[in-house]
Amino acid sequence: MSINAELARLFSEMAAVMELTGANPFKTAAMNKAARQLKDLTFDIASIAADKKRLMEIDGIGEGMAGRIMEFKQTGRIREHDELIASIPPGLLQVTRIPGVGPKTAKLLWEKCGVVDLVTLKEKIDCGALVGIPRMGEKTIANILKSLEFVEKSSERTRIGIAMPLAESIVEHLAAMNGVERVQYAGSLRRGCETIGDLDIVACSTNPGALAEAFATMAMVEQVLTKGETKVSVRIHQGMQVDLRIVPLESFGAALLYFTGSKEHNVALRERAIKRGMTLNEYGLFPDDYERRQRRRTPPPSEGGSQGVGTTEISSGDSPTPQPSPSRERVKSAAIASKTEEEIYRALELPFIPPELRENRGEFASEIPKLIEFDDIKAELHAHTRASDGKFTIEELAAEAKKRGFHTIAVTDHSKSSALAGGLSPDGLRAHIEAVRKASERAEGITILAGSEVDILPDGSLDYDDELLAQLDIVIASPHAGLKHDPDRATARMLRAVRHPLVHIIGHPTGRLIGSREGINPRMDEVIAAAVEHDVALEINANYRRLDLRDTHVRAAVEAGAKIAINCDSHTVTDFDNLRYGIMTARRGWLPPHLCINTWSNAKLMKWLKSKR
DNA sequence: GCCGTTTTCGGCCCGACTGTTTTCAGTCG
Numbered sequence: 001m002s003i004n005a006e007l008a009r010l011f012s013e014m015a016a017v018m019e020l021t022g023a024n025p026f027k028t029a030a031m032n033k034a035a036r037q038l039k040d041l042t043f044d045i046a047s048i049a050a051d052k053k054r055l056m057e058i059d060g061i062g063e064g065m066a067g068r069i070m071e072f073k074q075t076g077r078i079r080e081h082d083e084l085i086a087s088i089p090p091g092l093l094q095v096t097r098i099p100g101v102g103p104k105t106a107k108l109l110w111e112k113c114g115v116v117d118l119v120t121l122k123e124k125i126d127c128g129a130l131v132g133i134p135r136m137g138e139k140t141i142a143n144i145l146k147s148l149e150f151v152e153k154s155s156e157r158t159r160i161g162i163a164m165p166l167a168e169s170i171v172e173h174l175a176a177m178n179g180v181e182r183v184q185y186a187g188s189l190r191r192g193c194e195t196i197g198d199l200d201i202v203a204c205s206t207n208p209g210a211l212a213e214a215f216a217t218m219a220m221v222e223q224v225l226t227k228g229e230t231k232v233s234v235r236i237h238q239g240m241q242v243d244l245r246i247v248p249l250e251s252f253g254a255a256l257l258y259f260t261g262s263k264e265h266n267v268a269l270r271e272r273a274i275k276r277g278m279t280l281n282e283y284g285l286f287p288d289d290y291e292r293r294q295r296r297r298t299p300p301p302s303e304g305g306s307q308g309v310g311t312t313e314i315s316s317g318d319s320p321t322p323q324p325s326p327s328r329e330r331v332k333s334a335a336i337a338s339k340t341e342e343e344i345y346r347a348l349e350l351p352f353i354p355p356e357l358r359e360n361r362g363e364f365a366s367e368i369p370k371l372i373e374f375d376d377i378k379a380e381l382h383a384h385t386r387a388s389d390g391k392f393t394i395e396e397l398a399a400e401a402k403k404r405g406f407h408t409i410a411v412t413d414h415s416k417s418s419a420l421a422g423g424l425s426p427d428g429l430r431a432h433i434e435a436v437r438k439a440s441e442r443a444e445g446i447t448i449l450a451g452s453e454v455d456i457l458p459d460g461s462l463d464y465d466d467e468l469l470a471q472l473d474i475v476i477a478s479p480h481a482g483l484k485h486d487p488d489r490a491t492a493r494m495l496r497a498v499r500h501p502l503v504h505i506i507g508h509p510t511g512r513l514i515g516s517r518e519g520i521n522p523r524m525d526e527v528i529a530a531a532v533e534h535d536v537a538l539e540i541n542a543n544y545r546r547l548d549l550r551d552t553h554v555r556a557a558v559e560a561g562a563k564i565a566i567n568c569d570s571h572t573v574t575d576f577d578n579l580r581y582g583i584m585t586a587r588r589g590w591l592p593p594h595l596c597i598n599t600w601s602n603a604k605l606m607k608w609l610k611s612k613r
Numbered sequence: 614g615c616c617g618t619t620t621t622c623g624g625c626c627c628g629a630c631t632g633t634t635t636t637c638a639g640t641c642g
Binding site: 024025026027028029030031033034059060061062063064065099100101102103104105134135136137138139140143187197198200226227228229230231233243245258259261263266267268269270271273274275279280281282283 | 614616618619624625626627628629630631633634638639641
């Protein structure tokens with residue numbers, strides 16, 4: 001694999017250890033940012049690792065990071081990383097992954113009672129060794145124990161196709177309550193990320209208390225983690241944490257913006273607000289006056305001060321009682337913008353930025369293009385029938401596609417090497433082509449294409465000979481086996497398939513399965529360049545277990561002007577429903593509709609397909 | 614450690630909640 005992922009891992013680890021040992025938090029943040037940038041790169045950093053100037057052109061990579069990257073390229077390690085890792089017990093970082101235990105607590109537990117990993121933590125709790133340590137009260141210890149048990153049994157992040165239906169059912173449940181004015185999911189789910197950590201729900205209600213109670217007592221709730229006036233967190237039986245934030249109706253847009261994130265996008269938005277003399281929080285965009293001055297412990301503005309917003313009671317002189325959230329109190333009178341995301345972006349002199357782009361990956365610097373939408377898709381070009389491993393007959397498949405409003409469906413069963421998936425022998429494929437042609441003649445209102453999802457063999461050749469491939473209307477070439485090849489071999493293999501004159505689409509180009517199989521790591525910039533040169537489309541396989549191409553690959557492909565196909569790889573009726581995840585991934589890759597062959601008219605699509613025959 | 618409509622120094626986002634505190638630190642998102 002390319003060194004990007006390894007370098008990203010090293011930088012993340014360094015940042016984590018630095019947090020633990022109490023380094024400058026801004027230095028830690030810089031380290032984390034560099035790790036993230038490296039992870040998102042679509043070319044191999046090794047190719048420029050000898051050139052410090054080019055390294056430093058990457059946002060977040062400065063003098064220091066460039067030096068570390070060069071050191072790694074030359075020596076295969078980063079000395080500073082080795083030293084940091086050696087400075088703490090090897091299992092201590094695991095301890096900071098327990099919800100509620102941060103770097104400060106982990107360090108405290110290590111120094112005060114010898115906790116060095118999850119095992120010793122459990123032992124020390126069981127034998128009562130934590131009692132008496134500063135800030136380690138009975139409740140804190142009980143919470144750590146509970147979280148520890150949760151960490152031990154739960155898997156990490158949840159795939160979007162699992163998280164989305166859960167979120168939708170929660171939203172539906174809450175929306176049906178009396179007094180609920182708005183309710184919507186936010187967070188990484190709304191941004192269309194491939195996996196989701198926690199679910200975030202934003203809601204407005206005329207009866208916030210009842211809403212909080214209803215949320216905390218849903219049937220799926222396993223444990224209530226926190227329950228305050230505006231924020232409730234629960235853990236559900238499915239293993240996820242769900243956070244509900246209740247805000248005033250006037251603040252819905254600001255809250256939705258804030259809780260949709262990403263964190264990096266929010267930070268950039270706030271910096272932008274400050275530069276324009278404003279401050280942004282989850283209640284709205286405000287003139288930069290009262291709150292910031294108060295935080296700096298300087299006196300609040302005098303009566304009739306320059307801002308002239310003294311219409312609320314927040315600064316009621318010498319009242320010793322703590323005030324509930326000045327921002328929330330001020331919303332009605334003082335917010336420059338708060339009701340909708342659109343008006344907040346406008347006030348910050350920005351166009352509306354779609355949630356999928358909110359990653360601080362250039363959305364502030366660039367013009368926002370028109371992104372592809374669900375309704376733009378007019379064809380499914382990758383589907384299986386009973387001839388291989390699908391559940392449809394050809395007619396049933398066509399009927400389903402027609403029902404979904406498509407003008408074209410491609411029948412693309414597996415080729416002979418995919419034996420477990422019932423791949424067709426050459427004679428089997430010939431007979432199948434005949435059957436598809438006959439069905440197509442009878443079909444009304446939909447074009448049925450005879451195709452194949454043909455295996456890209458380990459050497460990059462295809463699973464059928466050219467004479468047979470030439471008879472097909474559409475050829476998808478996909479890797480199914482040999483998914484552990486090194487990058488050199490994987491790149492050569494994929495390039496050979498891209499250059500094959502009869503191939504239209506490269507299916508799920510890396511063969512990854514999210515959370516369970518890494519797949520191959522061909523040098524994607526080379527594959528993309530070849531795809532552009534040979535006029536081959538790269539697939540976003542919309543199955544939520546794949547999402548392959550992934551978002552960053554799509555972005556690189558779009559920048560290179562490559563054609564993209566978004567296909568559901570349908571084997572059953574419900575597979576068609578995965579299209580939404582493919583669309584979200586495409587949007588995260590900044591895909592405009594015209595580059596996606598599934599949006600084209602039937603005539604345009606047929607012309608392109610025939611250009612390769 | 615990075616970065617620049619605050620440009621080579623001096624900033625670097627903001628609020629809610631919990632548990633332990635007697636005024637706030639730590640964590641999270």
